[in-house]
Amino acid sequence: LPLGDHERLMRNLREAEQLAESIGDLRRVGLVQSNLGMTLWLSGQNAAALEMTQKALAIATRLGNEALALGTMFNLGMIHHALGEYGRAIEVHAEILPALTGARESQRMNWGGYPGVFVRTFLAQSCLELGRTDEAADYVAYG
Secondary structure (H helix, E strand, C coil): CCCCCHHHHHHHHHHHHHHHHHCCCHHHHHHHHHHHHHHHHHCCCHHHHHHHHHHHHHHHHHHCCHHHHHHHHHHHHHHHHHCCCHHHHHHHHHHHHHHHCHHHHHCCCCCCCCHHHHHHHHHHHHHHHCCCHHHHHHHHCCC
C-alpha cells in the first residue's frame, strides 16, 4: 500500500480471499473483502469497491463482528464520498461515530490512525461539500 502498488495488493487480497473461502473462515473472508473494497476505492474503482464493501458488511453483520463492521462502514462512507453522494456518506459515518467514543477513543482497532479522527474528518469534508459549514465545524472541533 505505501508503494502505491494497488494491483499487487489486489492480487494478494484475492488470493487471501480464496484461501479464507477454501477453509470456510467467514471472518477472514469479510476482513479481506473489506480490505479489497478499500483497495478498489484507492484505485478509483468505486462501483466495484461499493459492491465488495457491501459484501464485507453483510458478513460482519451476520457474524456480529463490531470491529469489522465499523471498519467496513468507514470504507463504505469513503466510497459514497468519492461517488459524490455526500448525504449518504454523512449518514454512514454519523451512524458509526457513537461507537468510536469513550474507551474506543484511544484505540486504533488495526486502523492506520484513530478511527474517530478519520470519521470526523470525512464527516466534515462531506458537510463542506454540501455547504453545511457549521455542522462541519462541529465535527472538527470535537475534544
